[in-house]
Amino acid sequence: MPLIQVKTSAPAPDKAAVEGMLQVLSSKLSGHLGKSESYVMTAFEADVPMTFGGTLDPVCFVEVKSIGSMSSAQTKSMSADFCQEIESRLGVPGKRIYIEFADAKGAMWGWNGSTFG
Secondary structure (H helix, E strand, O other), X not given: OOEEEEEEOOOOOOHHHHHHHHHHHHHHHHHHHOOOHHHOEEEEEOOOOOOEOOEOOOOEXXXXXXXXXXXXXXXXXXXXXXXXXXXXXXXXXXXXXXXXXXXXOHHHOEEOOEEOO
């Protein structure tokens, strides 16, 4: 059930570019967590009114959620990887990207009429 959700104030690139970015992020998240990509979900929202450091320069907020626990080594690696990927694809500098990593209990995440716990 890993999820990576990207929200940015930057304008959306064309549909093919967005889909390509989401597919790459899906694969990377699966690899970082060692979980099957068949359960990974990605989401993208552009043109979101946002500020960072008091300015309206392009900014990005990323949420990464997964059942179980992510180690500090995993989150550091994911932060470097995802910031680089997002910066290269959206032009938002890594210093203007926040990433929230959240562990979820299986019973708190539903799927297919049930939960994972």
